[in-house]
Amino acid sequence: MEIFWYIAIGIVLTVFFILDGYDFGAGIIHLFFAKEEKDKEVITKSAGLFWDSNEVWLVAAGGMLFMAFPTFYASVFSGFYLPLIIVLWLIIFRAIGLEFRGQFKYQMWKDIWDKSFGVSSLLLALFFGIALGNIVRGVNLGSVENGVSAHEGHYFFLPLWDSSFSPLTDHPGVIDWFTIIIGLIAVVTLAIHGANWIILKTNSSINKKLKGVIFKLNIALAALTIFSLVVWQNVNSNSLDNFIHKPYLMLFPIIYLTGLIGLFFVKKIKKNSHAFLLSTLLILGGITSSLASLFPVILPSINNKHEDLTIYNTSASEYGLSVALIWGIIGFALIVVYFIIQKRLMSGKIDNMDYGH
Amino acid sequence: MEDMIFYDRLQFAFTITFHYIFPQLTMGLSLMIVYFKWKYLRNKIEKYNNAAKFFMKIFAINFTMGVVTGIPMEFQFGTNWAKFSELTGGIIGQTLAMEGMFSFFLESSFLALFIFGEKLMGQKLHFLTGFLVFLGSWASGWFILATNAWMQHPVGYEILDNGKFVLDNFSELFTNPWLLPAFLHNQMASVVTSAFVMASIGAFYILRDKHSEYGRLFLKTGVVFGLISSVLVAFPTGDWNAKNVAKHQPGAFAAMEGIFETEDAGAEIVLIGQPNMVKKKLDNKIAVPNILSFLTYQEWHKQIPGMDQFEEEELPDNIPALYYSYHIMVGLGTIFIGVMALALFFLWRKKLYNMKSLLWTIMFLVPFPYIANITGWYTAELGRQPYLVYGLLKTSDGISPTVSSGNTLFTLLGFVALYMLLGLLFLVLVGKTINHGPTPQKH
Numbered sequence: 001m002e003i004f005w006y007i008a009i010g011i012v013l014t015v016f017f018i019l020d021g022y023d024f025g026a027g028i029i030h031l032f033f034a035k036e037e038k039d040k041e042v043i044t045k046s047a048g049l050f051w052d053s054n055e056v057w058l059v060a061a062g063g064m065l066f067m068a069f070p071t072f073y074a075s076v077f078s079g080f081y082l083p084l085i086i087v088l089w090l091i092i093f094r095a096i097g098l099e100f101r102g103q104f105k106y107q108m109w110k111d112i113w114d115k116s117f118g119v120s121s122l123l124l125a126l127f128f129g130i131a132l133g134n135i136v137r138g139v140n141l142g143s144v145e146n147g148v149s150a151h152e153g154h155y156f157f158l159p160l161w162d163s164s165f166s167p168l169t170d171h172p173g174v175i176d177w178f179t180i181i182i183g184l185i186a187v188v189t190l191a192i193h194g195a196n197w198i199i200l201k202t203n204s205s206i207n208k209k210l211k212g213v214i215f216k217l218n219i220a221l222a223a224l225t226i227f228s229l230v231v232w233q234n235v236n237s238n239s240l241d242n243f244i245h246k247p248y249l250m251l252f253p254i255i256y257l258t259g260l261i262g263l264f265f266v267k268k269i270k271k272n273s274h275a276f277l278l279s280t281l282l283i284l285g286g287i288t289s290s291l292a293s294l295f296p297v298i299l300p301s302i303n304n305k306h307e308d309l310t311i312y313n314t315s316a317s318e319y320g321l322s323v324a325l326i327w328g329i330i331g332f333a334l335i336v337v338y339f340i341i342q343k344r345l346m347s348g349k350i351d352n353m354d355y356g357h
Numbered sequence: 358m359e360d361m362i363f364y365d366r367l368q369f370a371f372t373i374t375f376h377y378i379f380p381q382l383t384m385g386l387s388l389m390i391v392y393f394k395w396k397y398l399r400n401k402i403e404k405y406n407n408a409a410k411f412f413m414k415i416f417a418i419n420f421t422m423g424v425v426t427g428i429p430m431e432f433q434f435g436t437n438w439a440k441f442s443e444l445t446g447g448i449i450g451q452t453l454a455m456e457g458m459f460s461f462f463l464e465s466s467f468l469a470l471f472i473f474g475e476k477l478m479g480q481k482l483h484f485l486t487g488f489l490v491f492l493g494s495w496a497s498g499w500f501i502l503a504t505n506a507w508m509q510h511p512v513g514y515e516i517l518d519n520g521k522f523v524l525d526n527f528s529e530l531f532t533n534p535w536l537l538p539a540f541l542h543n544q545m546a547s548v549v550t551s552a553f554v555m556a557s558i559g560a561f562y563i564l565r566d567k568h569s570e571y572g573r574l575f576l577k578t579g580v581v582f583g584l585i586s587s588v589l590v591a592f593p594t595g596d597w598n599a600k601n602v603a604k605h606q607p608g609a610f611a612a613m614e615g616i617f618e619t620e621d622a623g624a625e626i627v628l629i630g631q632p633n634m635v636k637k638k639l640d641n642k643i644a645v646p647n648i649l650s651f652l653t654y655q656e657w658h659k660q661i662p663g664m665d666q667f668e669e670e671e672l673p674d675n676i677p678a679l680y681y682s683y684h685i686m687v688g689l690g691t692i693f694i695g696v697m698a699l700a701l702f703f704l705w706r707k708k709l710y711n712m713k714s715l716l717w718t719i720m721f722l723v724p725f726p727y728i729a730n731i732t733g734w735y736t737a738e739l740g741r742q743p744y745l746v747y748g749l750l751k752t753s754d755g756i757s758p759t760v761s762s763g764n765t766l767f768t769l770l771g772f773v774a775l776y777m778l779l780g781l782l783f784l785v786l787v788g789k790t791i792n793h794g795p796t797p798q799k800h
Contacts, residue, residue, distance in 0.1 A: 052420075052465060055428065058428065059457050062428075063454035064454045066431075066442065070444075070445075073450075074439035075443075078439035081437075081759075085768045092425045092426075100785075151759055155758055157759035316524075317524060320451065320524040327455060328458070331462075332458070334458075334459070338466035339466070341466070345474050345477055345478075
């Protein structure tokens, strides 16, 4: 039952990153490449029309995590207190930028809301990557210092950074050179994804140029990926065990690689939806590979005193999980139905669509 | 420790108060939008369709605000109330996760379709999408109230040796005797807010002599919905809730009614007075004898235990705030019934549209249903203190053990700053929509 909920939450979270990922990515592209007002407008629209329904997936993932793994929810949310609240602020700030932009006539005001949308998109992508980096690196559970625990073994608190900025100390912070690398991978991945989205959904004048941008970003991504895999071993020495013992898990890294390799041919790909699919594979493969390397651990402990948090020692009762399975399946089926109805009616380029709110 | 609890509570209170400005409007408004759309299907008068679409625009702004201020609410269970989440997540996680699955997706998907899809779908399907938005938003209220009902009156649980609450009977979460009265009271209160907002926009259009055809429609609809819902908020739903509090949380009941001393011959109802916590009495009290006993038990001389009957630890920790919240809610509710009844009377006499003083009154009353809704929630939440789960888990035992008060104060200040900006955005967007009016845009 724990495994079922783990997979279900993994799916919802991945869908969130795929969906909201394109509007984060659109924000990053917007920040660096959109120069003309017409392009800026249509790119903000391509994010503005969809971001709120995409973020519903985050709310759903949070709710499911709370229900199925309450101890994990409590531990991680309080332990990563500052970065999580900063993420909330960025989400709100980004929304303000997106919604305010269209309300002003003068370019001066549009520019400032554009910046708030672009910069917060970039920082969000970075922070989400850093979060993933923290999960795979592990934390000092129980805040152990000199062999003494300051809290119960499943609680911890991370400062934003530790003066050494190193993942290899006994008490690393949220931001260190390893998590920054993962953060950069997330930024580049989502930028590629966002660029594909813009090409797919708009007729902006930078669409042609964006294919070249995707190609260059993809080179950077390949380099970062190789580099991160090398250091990953140093940060978490168990990271390959799961793949060795359960070779079928190699499917996930292969999904990632398919996306990565495929995107080198982005200029030759005729159908824009195929390119978008490839960057979707990147996100899907990246998240699932990271989770698979840890499974069944969901937060490793970096000290010897306290156990890793796993899906088994943080879950709710068997009865609760089983009841939720019943309503969960019904709920999920309904969501799929809404999703199909909505995507059918909202397909195609959005340039001429009315901006409702 | 004390200041940790204080800042955690203050941050939750601030963010939830700001958040609840938005859902209370959307829940009520969705019902009224369905009404307009239904009228349009029946009589094919374009005015009703435009009214439905106009209010859906206002709904959409509020919905967006609700989403961005709602995510922090969900996150805060984990960030600031980790111990509470760990111990009770197996139970309230159920209802909160169901809210995400069954209502947010419904609401957000069909809201987009309602706004963009009228031409694609035809009128009947368009009505249906509106109805599904209404269903989604009321389902959201249902699940939140189910969560809160469990905290007020826990059912269907078992407590393990390690202090964890585990679910033992799922259906009891929804048959909780606290739930239905609280849900109906809350939903009616949200219709009051939306009815006042609608009537107020109507009054504004009439007074300004712009879009006045819509002004009359909005005012009429707002007044009718407003009177019905204001009455239903008080009776039977409010009455039903008060009886629940008297039965299950007698200490909270004594505190909110301001009864310091038990009267053997029946309890009086306090209209005005200021709690004096040093002398344990009400200053400058105006009260009517025996009414409270009658309202609560239908017996003039039934004894109701006052605060002197309880240990201090059992009583809410901020009695004056609880007392004022409750009295502000009840007082405003009474005024709403009066104003709306008067407005309906003059509507019937066909004089309302020309009565400037009453139109101005209705227009300026618009903040008050918000205040009444929010003080109503304060009453429920302050009344439950000093517990998170009534009688079982103390508020002080629910906070995150690792988050220092300095960090919470930092994030609280950040939320205050950001929400001021957000509030400004909200006012600009709603203001522009109202100013533009319900007449369709010309392309």
